[in-house]
Amino acid sequence: MAPDKRKLMVASAALAALVALPGCAPASYNAADYGNAAEPAAADVAATPGAESTAGAVDPNVADPASTAEPAPADSGTKVAENLVTTSLTGTSVPKMGKVVENQKGFVLYRFDDDGDNPSKSNCNGDCAKIWPPALTNDAKPTIKGVDSKLVGTVTRADGTKQLTLKGWPLYGYVGDKKAGSWKGQNVNGKWFVITPTGTKNLTCLPKISKPVAPPADSGDSSGDISY
Template sequence: MAVPVAAVAAAATACGTSGDATKSDGAAAANRPAAPGAVTSSPSMSSPGTSSPTTSAAQATIATATVGNLGQVLVDGQGRTVYLFEKDQGGTSSCTGSCAAVWPPVTSMGKPHAGSGAQASMLGTTSRSDGSTQVTYGGHPLYYFVPDNGVKGSAKGQGLNQFGGGWYVVSPDGKKVEKSGS
């Protein structure tokens, strides 16, 4: 599945290069859709046709849910699918700039929380180049996929090869799931 160029350009323009929605920088933050992040207060419309929550609290929750025919995979506290990027090495994110506009990092301002089905011992964090803190699971930095539109159970990013590597949903044991999402 290819992401339309207009969608990528719109996401890159709206998000800037940081991909960090947990910090407020005045007008820039107001014009940038909040990446689906840690814990949210209430949904808001961030741009026409896409719904993204507003990030406001300190602690991300990672849990599991059955997503399509992928089985039990990692999701955030609102049931949104999270992904790993094969290009990441040593627990460090390789996705910044335009990549992070399409694949926003799962961020937390506090220690991540293990929800139902997730193993607390597998949760961690890593520092991003922009100073934000990204949630990791089994050593893999975690991301959302903008075309999922924050929809619970959507996994449109499964198996894509973008920005120099493969993107996969994550099993509760911290490994990529290689099944097709459809």
Template sequence: MRRLGGVIAALVLGVAGLTACGSDDDSGTAQPAASPSAAATAVKLATADVGDYGKIIVDGNGRTVYVYDKDTAGTSNCSGDCLAKWPVVAAGAGQPQLDGIDAALVSTITRSDGTMQLAVNGLPLYLFVSDTKPGEAKGQAVGGVWWVVGADGRKITTKPGASGDGYGY
């Protein structure tokens, strides 16, 4: 009996301790819980001045995004080995955060595997694996089919200059 009383006392203290840790807010109103997973899955697109291309669209990490001439509006034709070099800009959860880009230009497409990919003017967006830091656009004009995207949503077909934005993988 004595042991049961000790267990009950421990449970009461444990519950009281958990309740005390519930909130530091003294206002008496419920505060919405922060949602780190929502913030972590929200995709961001912004603009940045990159090389000779002017203001182009970049992802939330400042990496250049590209469109592919073999895609059509609403459809990705990059799969297999293509995706190994050109990973998709995944749509994430909820509305993408946009900075310097007209929201009317941005949409999503459903890929053949059922995943969602961000698109601009209906064209799916990709990253290039050789662009490892913000400001790089090494994927520009690779194979004559990969292009950076201007802030207006149009592909920029300027060939890389002597600034080192080469064609290599």
């Protein structure tokens, strides 16, 4: 076999191996941990903005026309138990992913493509909110570090509670993250992404599109805590 042809075959094999690797993922990456990550993307993923679309207009096919109404007065929100409140937002960095925003317990926060940022709108309710606990507030200003306070706001959810926003995007945790600093919610359904301190998607590391974990069983205790 000619040397040049052999080199070409080796290069092609190396390229194929590279393509076969999962997207940049944590050192402990396990496809099963990401919810059947090897499964093909859902049909609706094509509608998800591409990597270059980190913020922008609300998708008219997703946003509720009523979302254009004036926001509710600050004192009209439904109060939540203090143990459910997100009391701090910290811009920091974690291995492999880079810039993230964490809550008071060090858990990474996310944004959802099907939400709106202008105006702010949360479209994650019911079981969705059990999997992706919203960063709730009782209008008390959270402690902010490493994030521009001018980018932090709130939005009133469907149930009347208030949720923290960053550059208009509602903030969420992920119950699939079992320890502080992990980011197993990255690229779930091709619509959930780690949020950066400036409100954009962090696309530094992008595992294959995966399915979310199952919603936690209802224990009948609605008090809960911010333990995710």
